[in-house]
Amino acid sequence: MAGRSGRRPGNPDTREAILGAARSAFAERGFDKASIRAIASAAEVDPALVHHYFGTKDQLFLAAMEAPIDPAQLLPDVLAGGLDGVGERMIRMILRVWDGPAGKAGVALIRSAVTNDWTARLFREFITTQVLRRAMTELKVDPEEAPLRSGLIASQIGGLIMMRYVIRLEPLASTSPEAIAAAMGPTVQRYLTGDLSGV
Amino acid sequence: MAGRSGRRPGNPDTREAILGAARSAFAERGFDKASIRAIASAAEVDPALVHHYFGTKDQLFLAAMEAPIDPAQLLPDVLAGGLDGVGERMIRMILRVWDGPAGKAGVALIRSAVTNDWTARLFREFITTQVLRRAMTELKVDPEEAPLRSGLIASQIGGLIMMRYVIRLEPLASTSPEAIAAAMGPTVQRYLTGDLSGV
DNA sequence: CGTGCATTTCAACACCCGTTGAATTACACA
DNA sequence: TGTGTAATTCAACGGGTGTTGAAATGCACG
Known part of the structure; x- marks a missing residue:
């Protein structure tokens, strides 16, 4: 009509x-x-x-x-259950997403951001404003400490993605998500809620 | 003559x-x-x-x-003092090296390895045979667990280098080496000597 | 002096790139 | 059936790439 x-x-x-x-x-x-x-x-x-x-x-x-995945939608699942074990749940979520089809776009963005200036800007902006900042406010992290804490988490998770999906360093590339989550969860947990000065 | x-x-x-x-x-x-x-x-x-x-x-x-730095030469300094605090010393060493002139070659290798196949092979081989394997044997890590432990360490250190020197994500790019070592040292320490299954 | 050789340059080859504008094809409507 | 419009292709432009071979330059020795 x-x-x-x-x-x-x-x-x-x-x-x-x-x-x-x-x-x-x-x-x-x-x-x-x-x-x-x-x-x-x-x-x-x-x-x-x-x-x-x-x-x-x-x-x-x-x-x-374009919109392969919306991180804001995934956050509630990670936060459900309170602060306890949030690190491990975060790693588990990351691996679930990156092992799926959306991981392709992520690898593309990373591969590009390393050599290309404007895609690097795109990547940084996405990570900081769409992921880290939201997670920090949602988790009520002290705003004073939030930048460093989110940077530490970004380095651990970014390194994991880098080694597992981009460089494909063994044995990390083919270790089970459970084992990785168990090993790396506590790290994220401490970066999020622990004491960062000395032991 | x-x-x-x-x-x-x-x-x-x-x-x-x-x-x-x-x-x-x-x-x-x-x-x-x-x-x-x-x-x-x-x-x-x-x-x-x-x-x-x-x-x-x-x-x-x-x-x-070619030979911007020989990792084998740096290992003794990291190991001096025994297992206690070896994680923090390792981070401190990494930052000292990468803030120096040798960091340039490192960034070059990483930037290349992300998009180029044969440089990626070069990078993987260097990391595994020249750095991780030596460190693992030197530290007498259980050979059974060594691959996973070294993978975890590679992910944390690789992520740090990625964020600080390649992507230059703030505030990690301009945080003092001391603060980073204090925050990340325990992570490496746990990956090296701690229990990796759950808390 | 002259000759040989290392250094340095010039010009060109063959290839791949993103982008463009015009030409062709084929469908959906009046 | 005719016509407008979208889908699709063709051929070409200008520019950048790694690499090559021949030519020119200048020093050190016999």
Whole structure:
């Protein structure tokens, strides 16, 4: 009803195919090394079509990163049960997310952020404002200490992701989530609630 | 005496200038984005000269990474004083090294390893055989548990280096070495000697 | 002096890149 | 059926890349 004239835009198949190919390429090779031409070829499509749908390479990257997961939605699960064992639950959550499809976008963002300036900015902003800051206020951490505590947690979790998903250092890459959560949970717990000066 | 004929090879000035420019470029941009042409330009030299001295880009990278520091030499200092406080001493050592000139090569290796396959292999091999394995045997860690323990330590230290020197996440990037050592030392200590299954 | 050799430069090759504009195809509506 | 519009492709531009071989330069020795 009230049909507008002409063929409607957006063939969902090819659009999604391009996005999928882009996500894989960015995850495996990072922003700079992933080429529009290779993405188009993987989607069995002309490079110009990628540009037609998504504009510049930057815009394609943003579209590929778009809302693979909303950290705000996951926080309640981690917080349920109070401060006790929150560290272990956080690690468990991280591993569940990164072992799933959303991990691809994460690896893409990390791979890109290490060499590319504007994706690095994107990454930092996402981590600080969308993840760390929210978690700190939600957990009612002393605002004075929050920055250092969140930095320590970021380093431990970032290192885990780095070694397990990006560099794939063994045996960490294939250790069970339970074992990792048991070993690393207390660390996060202490960074969150423990005493940070000396033993 | 017994002078060989002709002009001797290897003008030390330009050779070292090229190496320095290469180290900076690789550290700031990673293996792939660092270009021979830019390195040559920074050293005020023709690109072909770089090739004349060092061969292919791969070989130049290897020459730039060559022996900036020998981890085996640093281990004794960390181990002096026994197991007590070895975690904190390790963090202190790491920060001292990475805040110095050798940190440049390290950042270069990390930046490259994230996007480039063969530098990633290089990095993994260096970390496992030159650093972790030696430390584990030197500290007489149970060989059964050594791989997981060294993986955990690698993740914490790798994360620290990542956040402080590569991504430069604040406030970790400008926190004093003492504060970081005090906060992170116990973590390493536990990964090294503590109980890893649950609390 | 002259000759050999190391240093340095120049110019070019072949390749890949992101992006663009025009041309072609095919569908949905009037 | 005709027409507008979206989907799709083709060919090309300008620029950057690593690498190469030949040429030029200048020093050290016989």
